[in-house]
Amino acid sequence: MLTLINADVGGDRTVVRIGASRVASVGEPPQADERVLDLAGDRLLPGLINAHDHLQLNHLPRLEPARRYRNVREWIAEVDRRRRVEGALKAAVAVPLAERLLLGGVKNLLSGVTTVAHHDPLYAGLCEIQYPVRVVRRYGWAHSLYVEGEAKTIESRERTPADWPWIIHAAEGVDEEAREELWRLDRLGCLTPNTLIVHGVALGAVERHRLSAASAGLIWCPSSNLHLFGATVDVxxxxxxxxxxxxxxxRLTGSRDLLDELRTAARLTAMSSAALECMVTRDAARLLRLADRGIVAPGARADMLVLPAGMPLDRVRRSDIRLVMVGGIPLYGDVDFAAALVSGWRWVEVRVDGRLKFMEASLAERLSRLAASEPGLELAATVGRAA
Ligand SMILES: [Zn+2]
Structure with missing residues (x-):
């Protein structure tokens, strides 16, 4: 059992006890035989939820658009053309899938993300126990009406149980065709309470109202929208x-990580830090039908994040993160915490954006064997230590 004392959870200093990979209690004092970590007023948050990623595509360089597009069809055609002619892109696409997936997981972990909604087939590598973050497994998805066509989209929607999210790229563009996609989905019976529209750039007030009336949800990726279309949806x-x-x-179109995305969201809206935080914790968990995440409460998974005292999430950079745990296992964070944490695991020193950090040893070892790497992550040749 690990007990975190003086943890700032939602503004209150409290005690959080962790056992068997879940939160055992909040607000109960530590017991005699427990290992105690004093957070001294640092913020304790549930691990962040990244509601949309393509985990096999994060080792690619961000592709500069040749122009501002009106519709995602134009962008997909452009990527297809450049994939065949640009050497750097051809080489990146040739990196083995297992490497690409691991790098996608590490991108997320380093930014405090512990659960990702991956939008592509659920590759076997994403379900392995040693994958660094959790990947949503109970979901239905279609790429888009444009790529799948209507019959396959309906089939995918109908195959998805009502208590799983059904996720589709839609209204990704700024023209009438993009806007019309929402109404096409509606006519096809695909706008239901478990539907999550990704992007929705073209949604005007009437379409947003329809989405709301259908009890559906939106997954917002503002950096990617601005990059391709110079616009995003009013959320x-x-x-x-x-x-x-x-x-x-x-990263082909989006920002480096979810923390960068939150800063972009803060710049574009008048939302409070607390409201922004909700969109990557509590609201994301509810929309993705993940009952045991997005909150620090008894029974929730011990996927957690420690931030410096008083620091709002939309100001955090990944090297500021004090600690990330998945299922109570510390995977990344500050070295002073590593030494004080549970026994039975090994860690190594790494540098993230120039700052000294620890990383769980077997993860660092796997990363050190890859040909490709995560920009900004330096893996030192130090020997693992037992905490
Ligand atoms: Zn996408």
């Missing part, structure tokens, strides 16, 4: 109803 009202989660999309 104010949907957010106040708890219908919006934030996703990074892959």
């Amino acid at each position: 104010a009202e949907l957010t106040s109803e708890g219908r919006v989660a934030i996703g990074t999309d892959s």
Whole structure:
């Protein structure tokens, strides 16, 4: 059992006890035989949820658009063309899938993300016990009406149980065709309470109202939208109803990580830090039907994040993160915490964006064997230590 004392949870200093990979209690004093870590007023948050990523595409360089597009069809055609002719892109696409997936997991972990909604097939590598973050497994998805066509989209929707999220890229563009996609989905019976629309750039007030009336949700990826279309959707009202989660999309079009995405969201809206935080914790968990995440409460998974005292999430950079735990296992954080944490695991020193950090040893070892690497992560040749 690990007990965190003087943890700032939602503004209150409290005690959080962790056992068997879940939160055992909040507010109960530590017991005699427990290992205690004093957070001294640091913030304790549930691990963040990235509601949209393509985990096999994060080792790619961000592709500069040749122009501002009107519709995602134009962008997909451009990527297809460049994939065949640009050497750097051809080489990146040739990196083995297992490496690409691991790098996608590490991108997320280093930014405090402990659960990712991956939008592509659920590759076997994402379900392995040693994958660094949790990947949502109970979901239905279609790429988009444009890629799948109507029959396959309907089939995917119908195959998805009502208590799983059903996720589709839609209204990704700024023209009439993009806007019309929402109404096409509606006519096809695909706008239901478990539907999550990714992007929705073209949604005007009437479409947003329809989304809300259908009790559906929106996954907002503002950096990717601005990059491709120079515009994004107005999320104010949907957010106040708890219908919006934030996703990074892959680095092909999106920002570096979810923390960067939150800063972009803060710049674009008048939302408070607390409201932004909700979109990557509580609201995201509810929309993705993840009952045991997005909150620090008894029974929730011990996927947690420690931030410096008083620091709002939309100001955090990944090297500021004091600690990330998945299922109570510390995977990344400050070295002073590593030494004080539970026994039975090994860690190594690494540098993230120039700052000294620890990383769980077997993860660092696997990363050190890859040909590709995570920019900003330096893996030192130090020997693992037992905490
Ligand atoms: Zn996407």
